[in-house]
Amino acid sequence: MKKIINDPNEFVDEMLEGILLAHSHDLKIAGNDKRALVIKDAPIKEKVAIATGGGSGHLPVFLGYIGKGMIDGCAVGNVFASPSANTMFNVTKAIDGGEGVLYIYGNYGGDVMNFNMAAEMSEFEDIKVETVIVADDVASAPKGSEDKRRGVAGLFYAYKIAGAAAYEGKSLEEVKEIVERALQGTRTMGMALSPCIIPSVGKPTFTIGEDEMEIGMGIHGEPGIKREKLKSADEITEELMDRILTDLPYVEGDEVSILINGLGSTPKEELYIVYRKVHSILKEKGIKVYRPYIGEYATSMEMGGMSITLMKLDDQIKSLLDKSADTPFFQQV
Amino acid sequence: MKKIINDPNEFVDEMLEGILLAHSHDLKIAGNDKRALVIKDAPIKEKVAIATGGGSGHLPVFLGYIGKGMIDGCAVGNVFASPSANTMFNVTKAIDGGEGVLYIYGNYGGDVMNFNMAAEMSEFEDIKVETVIVADDVASAPKGSEDKRRGVAGLFYAYKIAGAAAYEGKSLEEVKEIVERALQGTRTMGMALSPCIIPSVGKPTFTIGEDEMEIGMGIHGEPGIKREKLKSADEITEELMDRILTDLPYVEGDEVSILINGLGSTPKEELYIVYRKVHSILKEKGIKVYRPYIGEYATSMEMGGMSITLMKLDDQIKSLLDKSADTPFFQQV
Amino acid sequence: MEYIYIEDVKGIFKKISEIMNENKDYLISLDGAMGDGDLGITMSEGFGAIVEEMDNFKEEDIGNFIAKMGMTMANAAPSTLGTLLATAMMKGGRAIKGKSKLKLDDMVCFGEIAIDGMKAIGKAEIGDKTILDSLWPGIENLKENEDKDITIVKAYKEAYEAAEEGALNTKHMISKHGRAAYYGEDSIGKQDPGATAGALIFKGIYLYFEER
Amino acid sequence: MEYIYIEDVKGIFKKISEIMNENKDYLISLDGAMGDGDLGITMSEGFGAIVEEMDNFKEEDIGNFIAKMGMTMANAAPSTLGTLLATAMMKGGRAIKGKSKLKLDDMVCFGEIAIDGMKAIGKAEIGDKTILDSLWPGIENLKENEDKDITIVKAYKEAYEAAEEGALNTKHMISKHGRAAYYGEDSIGKQDPGATAGALIFKGIYLYFEER
Ligand SMILES: Nc1ncnc2c1ncn2[C@@H]1O[C@H](COP(=O)(O)OP(=O)(O)O)[C@@H](O)[C@H]1O
Ligand SMILES: Nc1ncnc2c1ncn2[C@@H]1O[C@H](COP(=O)(O)OP(=O)(O)O)[C@@H](O)[C@H]1O
Numbered sequence A, B: 001m002k003k004i005i006n007d008p009n010e011f012v013d014e015m016l017e018g019i020l021l022a023h024s025h026d027l028k029i030a031g032n033d034k035r036a037l038v039i040k041d042a043p044i045k046e047k048v049a050i051a052t053g054g055g056s057g058h059l060p061v062f063l064g065y066i067g068k069g070m071i072d073g074c075a076v077g078n079v080f081a082s083p084s085a086n087t088m089f090n091v092t093k094a095i096d097g098g099e100g101v102l103y104i105y106g107n108y109g110g111d112v113m114n115f116n117m118a119a120e121m122s123e124f125e126d127i128k129v130e131t132v133i134v135a136d137d138v139a140s141a142p143k144g145s146e147d148k149r150r151g152v153a154g155l156f157y158a159y160k161i162a163g164a165a166a167y168e169g170k171s172l173e174e175v176k177e178i179v180e181r182a183l184q185g186t187r188t189m190g191m192a193l194s195p196c197i198i199p200s201v202g203k204p205t206f207t208i209g210e211d212e213m214e215i216g217m218g219i220h221g222e223p224g225i226k227r228e229k230l231k232s233a234d235e236i237t238e239e240l241m242d243r244i245l246t247d248l249p250y251v252e253g254d255e256v257s258i259l260i261n262g263l264g265s266t267p268k269e270e271l272y273i274v275y276r277k278v279h280s281i282l283k284e285k286g287i288k289v290y291r292p293y294i295g296e297y298a299t300s301m302e303m304g305g306m307s308i309t310l311m312k313l314d315d316q317i318k319s320l321l322d323k324s325a326d327t328p329f330f331q332q333v
Numbered sequence C, D: 001m002e003y004i005y006i007e008d009v010k011g012i013f014k015k016i017s018e019i020m021n022e023n024k025d026y027l028i029s030l031d032g033a034m035g036d037g038d039l040g041i042t043m044s045e046g047f048g049a050i051v052e053e054m055d056n057f058k059e060e061d062i063g064n065f066i067a068k069m070g071m072t073m074a075n076a077a078p079s080t081l082g083t084l085l086a087t088a089m090m091k092g093g094r095a096i097k098g099k100s101k102l103k104l105d106d107m108v109c110f111g112e113i114a115i116d117g118m119k120a121i122g123k124a125e126i127g128d129k130t131i132l133d134s135l136w137p138g139i140e141n142l143k144e145n146e147d148k149d150i151t152i153v154k155a156y157k158e159a160y161e162a163a164e165e166g167a168l169n170t171k172h173m174i175s176k177h178g179r180a181a182y183y184g185e186d187s188i189g190k191q192d193p194g195a196t197a198g199a200l201i202f203k204g205i206y207l208y209f210e211e212r
């Protein structure tokens, strides 16, 4: 296990210490729950608060998007493991500014159960909570079973849109409605080249041949659609785009934002080679591209591979996407 | 070779196409030299222009820092290979707004020779050119031979400070003087865990044992100071910091900015674990930390490992560091 | 038949914790086949936390005690299985609230309510290849022996055997929940790690009484 | 002795290009030992570009022609060695500007000025374990034969042998420039890739005349 770490069991806590030291002007913990990270000036009054949470190992997902224009707090779990309902509840209490809290998180069993428990605890304390579950991974369940899909890089768009709407002063119901609409038009397909290692486990999450790739693999190594010989960037991109475009479907005249996301060890150079092909496919189909994001937005530590996300735009979503943001891991001027 | 690419020989050109498509509002090429990238509104009048250049494979270095508050143009070479003097000259012509051009680049034989040739060509056309060579890598030559050292992540600070000074309207000589001062107080030490593969070569740049690391390795796989068994993050950090701190030296009462830079496949989580230790070392030594940067600022494609850079601050450098910046790969609000 | 006191409950937790430690790698490998491989870690951490904290609670009420240990489990092991077990302990504990000694029928009552709690939160049914498929046969078996004249050791030996058989049976089932569900038909032939952990819980109870 | 015409120069470039292609992997592995391993690629690309472009220049003046090919090399292979060779061709070419046929002493003149140009830009001396250490003995050898009554084939055969020996001799030297310099004493025992490429250039000239 080639990692720059100390005791594997301290991995998450030491990482959080580092993050809090580096971004002490922007972040703090809620009460004395070290796993409950919130924006420094929480609770922000007269604004819907956005909470998220999930396992560690996906930086900037989840906590990296706490900041102006994005989200207010995050419950931090162990690597690839849900945080506790209690921590989620601590986050909720710390960020609620009186306008209610919107939970936005990825569709994973443990997270769903715990966030549901936290929502119950919060309602018990008269904090209004609504939930939006992100389930953008086309590969993880067929059309018709969209609610079974995993949440992956689409989380970024959900935070961006929700955050911008909340900072515009929209109500909890309105923010929820807008994010849900944005997510209805959001689809992701990914592929993996190499695994990552959970520090406390010490072994790769999966094994894969030196010349193989897996289409549709999940960000924790969940099985994908097929495993095959590594193809060219253009062929891979065509395959992913084909599955994305036909799923919604995205059609001529649509306008979309694009996120080309590196899973961890895939160089930015390669992401741009992929973007080049994405751009040409969309151009050919008469789909307009707006504001592409290219880089590491949702990772799996040192996993190799990438994902492509499309989000369909309307005027409101577009203007929310344009709003500035300033978080420790993401800035938009 | 597990890469998401097409023809290895088209790697750089396809990457550049992707970058130009994605950032068409911010970047353009100079004339019809596809390897000469410049800021969209070049030449910017009444401002010293900053040019850089070097081999590909280090994104965001070099071209990723073209943008407001940073640099104006970049000559792009093949992977790990110098661009041609001609391309550097094309960049120079395209960005000179009448106030002269400052070349800032890393201390590598091929780059030095080619930039010198380009400077001659430029002077021939009455463009004022000054040069600052970045040589921040402590591991690459002993104290006393600072001019033999390689340039690594310190490039980021050089661009940031030079860019901010140029946008403040400082003269070519002033910008040069400020950057040189900043660099005199800048030191980097890195370590590598795993190699990368040059697409057109197809083989790893070096081999290293499954449990080994190399202290001081260069970003193209140049040999470091020693190869040894992988240690803990805290031990590695102590060793790197010790070499950095004693080299300048940085002493009690100093104030520094810190850059923890991932070489490509090292997860951000691990960089923060390193930062945690850097912070505690500096605190103990009475050295103040200002504005840490943590992430991928100068990579070697999928190389594993990281580097630590310290830049000593004075009032002017600090205020220039604080200035906002907006480039495709780096934003500071 | 004998009573079960709070000290027995603590002893049981200790035994389960030991067994989870022993089976850590085994559970990791089972979960690794179709899940994320953390189940061995979460079980050993979850029950470990309970053992560590249980003496801090000066509690006579067994129901309250178990519910509190459920909270501990929820904080220490908030994975799918950890959360399900935490819920089971909290709901089951509330059902036997007020008792400072338990008889076998109390244990059956605890078990049935616990299972209901897990069904409510996890939305799984018997036969979906989950922990329910070992816990349920174990509790059903206990229920059959509830009124018989049988030692507690024997009752739990049989319940454990039933749970163990249930865990083995999951090999023939198709995963419908959690990460394993992504494998669909391909999950046939693989034993469910959660169900295996369920059988180990019964094993812990049985061995505690056996060794008492 | 025979003259060398522009067609010969083109034939020489073609031959060198062939040889660089054949030795691509060998040069990569030499450069890989203490450098970045690209030398095989840059040499094959640099001379490849010259061969591709050379017929576009309707040039009688051999000096001008070689200088222009130097520019082509500079654009196609701007690595350390490519830039050095480009400089060599530009400076050496300028030195024999105006000639449409060359004699051996012109070639010697070209070579000496070319070496001076490389020294000026690269700041290396003979013995620093660089390309100079094969090119220089080759040219010196040529110079010795300059006025002798000897065929051009034989002159270049000997020059090639001297260059080849020079390349082998770099094994005993310590690298002082470029990436290899980081290895210091450890560079002893390893043959310099640039010097090897220098010997291959002489090999190309020799084989061209041999096969003419
Ligand atoms: N909805 C559910 N209801 C009941 N049990 C479930 C459910 N989903 C998963 N399980 C059980 O949980 C086990 C996996 O638990 P765990 O490893 O904690 O999951 P994860 O790591 O995905 O959070 C499965 O083997 C199965 O027995
Ligand atoms: N300053 C110098 N002067 C002359 N030759 C040099 C110098 N530096 C390096 N060389 C030669 O260049 C060779 C390496 O060339 P190359 O692979 O192109 O370098 P890089 O890839 O580092 O740009 C060395 O083997 C050596 O012969």
Ligand SMILES: [Mg+2]
Pocket (backbone or CB within 6 Å): A080, A081, A082, C036, C038, C079, C080
């Ligand atoms: Mg898990």
Ligand SMILES: [Mg+2]
Pocket (backbone or CB within 6 Å): B080, B081, B082, D036, D038, D079, D080
């Ligand atoms: Mg090179």
Ligand SMILES: [Mg+2]
Pocket (backbone or CB within 6 Å): C031, C035, C036, C037, C038, C039, C079
């Ligand atoms: Mg699991």
Ligand SMILES: [Mg+2]
Pocket (backbone or CB within 6 Å): D031, D035, D036, D037, D038, D039, D079
């Ligand atoms: Mg080289």
